Amino acid sequence: MKPVFVYGVMFLIMLSGCDRSPKSGHGFRLPDGDINRGQVVFVKFECNRCHSVGAIEQLTSASPESSVSVKLGGKVTAIQTYGQLVTSIVNPSHRLVGRYPKEQVSTADGESLMRNYNDEMTVTQLINLVAFLQSNYELRPYQGPRDHLY
Template identity: 30%
Template sequence: MHRIIALAGVLIAFFACSKERKEKEVSHQEMGAHGMSSDWKFTLPKGDPAEGRKIFVEVECYKCHEVKGEKFPAVAEGEKGVGPELSQMAGMHPREFFAESIINPNAVIDADAKKLGYVGEDGKSKMPDYNSVLTVKQVADLASYIASLKGLKPNEHTGH
């Protein structure tokens, strides 16, 4: 129940903080029976990828997620590879997908995730949720950083 309340709070904060969202006046009839416009779309506030990279380091995402081409503190061998490599995430998913994965890693679990070791025996992601750890701005920044990762060009050194 606390997760639902916290997630609702995050969603409300996303709407309140969004500068990209255009205000639109709609009639009660247009809103439908449940008070939602038919063209409603969730919009994540614009994030800062540079700040997101700092958060990636602060909350130690690099311990589980490699980012080829990025240099992070050394990681013990047993902690590496618990999550997917992230260097080519740009273009694969919108920022909202990454934000949801950060606050609720069990929302979407890839069919191959268990085989790859990203899922525990209970069928849930090994990634902790950061719902009560990060602010809305931090989630937006971190999602923007991940969405900015374009991968390496051929023969580019990884720095590892």
């Protein structure tokens, strides 16, 4: 009797993850972008002032506040989804990068240091930028432990 109850609870928890409330992102998808144009957008908006990606040279700044170098792309064990990349651009304070000291990537009140581009960047530029960023990620298969426990 207990396993049936446990499986039932697990099913209900999984089902609750299929939220289709008015704020759900279900069904949201922008058109495919152009990688080359996205690279132009990356440089035009000076994203390389604080981010390094692929072969694009990191800009250096005279101001010490801009000394952050947040690496994007490369070989990773989990690819950033389309939605995560869009969210990171239009709402950079949504989730701050945990692998950097908080004072390097946020203000004293926890807001991201990343400039808000929502009133400057067109939707087409956003689409192309996301296509460019996604093209720079390479999935590295998980190797797992080399020692066998059995």
